[in-house]
Amino acid sequence: MPRSHGSEIDTLIQLLAKLPGLGPRSARRSTLQLLKKKDSVMIPLADALMRVADKIVICATCGNIDTSDPCHVCEDVRRDRTTICVVEDVADLWALDRSETFKGLYHVLGGTLSALDGVGPDELNIASLLDRAVTGEVSEVILALNATVDGLTTSHYLAERLSESGVKVTALAHGVPVGGELDYLDDGTLAAALKARSNVS
Amino acid sequence: MPRSHGSEIDTLIQLLAKLPGLGPRSARRSTLQLLKKKDSVMIPLADALMRVADKIVICATCGNIDTSDPCHVCEDVRRDRTTICVVEDVADLWALDRSETFKGLYHVLGGTLSALDGVGPDELNIASLLDRAVTGEVSEVILALNATVDGLTTSHYLAERLSESGVKVTALAHGVPVGGELDYLDDGTLAAALKARSNVS
Numbered sequence: 001m002p003r004s005h006g007s008e009i010d011t012l013i014q015l016l017a018k019l020p021g022l023g024p025r026s027a028r029r030s031t032l033q034l035l036k037k038k039d040s041v042m043i044p045l046a047d048a049l050m051r052v053a054d055k056i057v058i059c060a061t062c063g064n065i066d067t068s069d070p071c072h073v074c075e076d077v078r079r080d081r082t083t084i085c086v087v088e089d090v091a092d093l094w095a096l097d098r099s100e101t102f103k104g105l106y107h108v109l110g111g112t113l114s115a116l117d118g119v120g121p122d123e124l125n126i127a128s129l130l131d132r133a134v135t136g137e138v139s140e141v142i143l144a145l146n147a148t149v150d151g152l153t154t155s156h157y158l159a160e161r162l163s164e165s166g167v168k169v170t171a172l173a174h175g176v177p178v179g180g181e182l183d184y185l186d187d188g189t190l191a192a193a194l195k196a197r198s199n200v201s
Numbered sequence: 202m203p204r205s206h207g208s209e210i211d212t213l214i215q216l217l218a219k220l221p222g223l224g225p226r227s228a229r230r231s232t233l234q235l236l237k238k239k240d241s242v243m244i245p246l247a248d249a250l251m252r253v254a255d256k257i258v259i260c261a262t263c264g265n266i267d268t269s270d271p272c273h274v275c276e277d278v279r280r281d282r283t284t285i286c287v288v289e290d291v292a293d294l295w296a297l298d299r300s301e302t303f304k305g306l307y308h309v310l311g312g313t314l315s316a317l318d319g320v321g322p323d324e325l326n327i328a329s330l331l332d333r334a335v336t337g338e339v340s341e342v343i344l345a346l347n348a349t350v351d352g353l354t355t356s357h358y359l360a361e362r363l364s365e366s367g368v369k370v371t372a373l374a375h376g377v378p379v380g381g382e383l384d385y386l387d388d389g390t391l392a393a394a395l396k397a398r399s400n401v402s
Contacts, residue, residue: 006268021227046250067207
């Protein structure tokens with residue numbers, strides 16, 4: 001096959017194609033963009049990747065992935081240390097933190113219990129959560145797992161385990177997403193929203 | 202604003218968001234993926250970027266962006282050196298070369314003539330094309346510019362300038378895209394396809 005560019009460029013395209021949201025086609029477009037913007041994007045991107053890769057660490061307290069341990073959440077003194085929000089993944093932590101509604105601490109489980117995939121309590125970051133819950137500093141644990149079967153199973157399990165520690169355990173509300181149309185919602189969500197209806201007058 | 206991660210990670214997200222096809226949201230997802238796949242993706246990607254950035258060069262002969270000068274196209278002895286295909290951009294060169302139909306050489310103009318944007322012949326890689334056309338080695342120049350107003354204007358201009366050199370000048374055919382439906386095609390394409398109809402029996 002004739003080649004229009006060097007093998008290093010092919011390697012770059014293949015690596016970029018591994019990123020979520022970039023297929024082979026957009027990886028090629030991205031590579032061309034990088035080639036054309038060597039000084040403004042390509043070299044800074046290589047630097048940023050190296051700098052972050054050098055520093056990546058998993059927070060020993062909460063399981064967040066960050067460039068320091070304790071992570072920026074755990075070491076932030078302005079946060080409310082009496083509340084811990086339990087999430088499945090770092091992506092959920094980022095999402096909740098972007099909403100700027102919750103100012104407490106987090107705990108990243110690293111997944112959900114799953115009989116099918118053979119994930120038991122020992123595979124998840126659960127022991128350290130129980131340890132954090134009994135320190136006396138924590139008064140509430142908010143379960144913010146995905147509303148999937150595995151997520152709900154894990155929430156039930158955690159609620160039971162945490163009940164021994166005496167902290168208040170809460171979970172995210174189910175209901176109609178803001179901006180969502182009833183017509184497109186599944187029956188489970190509609191039933192949950194009806195059941196949890198509130199007075200407006 | 203509370204921060205869930207270090208500023209190096211923010212920098213990385215912002216740089217990734219500059220790639221075509223990645224917005225802020227997918228740049229965050231990509232960054233998380235990179236954080237989780239440090240050894241298999243993140244560090245190889247940083248290495249690949251650095252290695253390519255070190256070597257990027259514009260081919261003095263044809264204007265292709267590559268890791269060597271002359272580029273992999275110009276130095277490929279298996280290619281037909283009597284035909285030059287003129288394209289606007291390196292992306293077009295890559296696209297044509299992927300089709301594996303054309304085995305000749307290329308010439309990258311770097312854009313099109315544009316009165317509105319103030320792009321004249323001197324801003325484009327035209328002088329070197331005329332030089333290549335008169336060497337005697339070249340017998341045909343294929344104009345493969347985009348079928349836009351500026352692309353067609355540039356094709357006309359090039360055809361006129363090249364006519365002095367005595368080489369054969371051709372252009373890509375206009376017509377119905379393979380797999381395309383007539384119903385969705387514009388009138389210009391349909392008219393061109395009708396005008397250039399061919400015998401099938």
